[in-house]
Amino acid sequence: MPGPHPTDLRDGGAVRTRRAGDVRRPCASAPGVHRHRAAPAHRPGPHRARRVRRTSAAPGPAGWGTLAPVPAPSTPPPAVGSVEEHLLRVAGGDQDAFVHVYDTLSPVVHGTALAVLRDPHHAAEVTQEVMVEVWRTAARFEPAKGSARTWAATLAHRRAVDRVRSVQAQRRRDQAALDADVPRPYDEVAEEAEGNLEAARVRHCLGGLTDTQRTAVELAYYGGLSYREVAARLDAALPTVKSRIRDGLLRLRDCLGVVA
Structure with missing residues (x-):
C-alpha cells in the first residue's frame, strides 16, 4: 500500500508530516483568512423572580404598583341559643327573645346597681330602667366588643351613678328649702x-x-x-x-x- 503523502509544513522550523485524509486548517496568520469566534455557550445564571404587580390601594415602591388589602378577620356569629344571639334577635323586635334576655341579664344589672347604690329600692328601680334601655337600644350591642353581660353591666353602672348624683342633688335642694322656709324659734x-x-x-x-x-x-x-x-x-x-x-x-x- 502506498504510504502517506508527505507534505512539508513548516512551523517554527519543524517539519510535520500530514497523513492522508487530514484536513488542513487555515492559519489565522495567513493573509485573507479571518478567524471567527464561536458564540459563547449559554451559562445558567442565578434565578430571578418575576416581579408581581401589586393591586391594592396601599402605595409601594416606584414601578411596583400597590399592595393587596389584607381582609380583617371576621367575627364569628354568636352561638345559637346564647344571650348574645337572643339580644341580636331583640334588636329586630323579637319579644320572645327579650324574655330570655331579661331572665339572663336582670340579675347582672340588679347586682351592679345594688353595689353602687347600697339601697334595694333604688337598685330595683334602676334595674327596670336599664332593662327598658336594653330593649330600646339592643341594636347598639356589638358582639365583637364584648359579651352581653358586660354590656348590660356597663349600662347598669352608668345609670346607678346617675341615680346617686340625682339623689344627692335632691337632698341638697330639700335641705336648702327647709333652711329658707323654717321660721326662727x-x-x-x-x-x-x-x-x-x-x-x-x-x-x-x-x-x-x-x-x-x-x-x-x-x-x-x-x-x-x-x-x-x-x-x-x-x-x-x-x-x-x-x-x-x-x-x-x-x-x-x-x-x-x-x-x-
Missing part, C-alpha cells in the same frame, strides 16, 4: 324681745326704790349673793337686809303689775 325672737322690754321695765321700777332697797335687791338677784353675803357686803345686820329686800320686791311687783 319663738325663744330666739319673742323671748329676746320680751326680755329686752322686761329689763327696761325692771330698770325703770328699780329707780323707784330707795338706795338701800335697790342695792340689796341688785346684790341678791343680779349679783347672785345670798342674804348673808349681802349683809356682809353692806356691813348690815341680816334681818335688816332681809327687810330691805322684801320691801324692795313688793314695790317692784306693784310697779311691774305682777299679780301675787
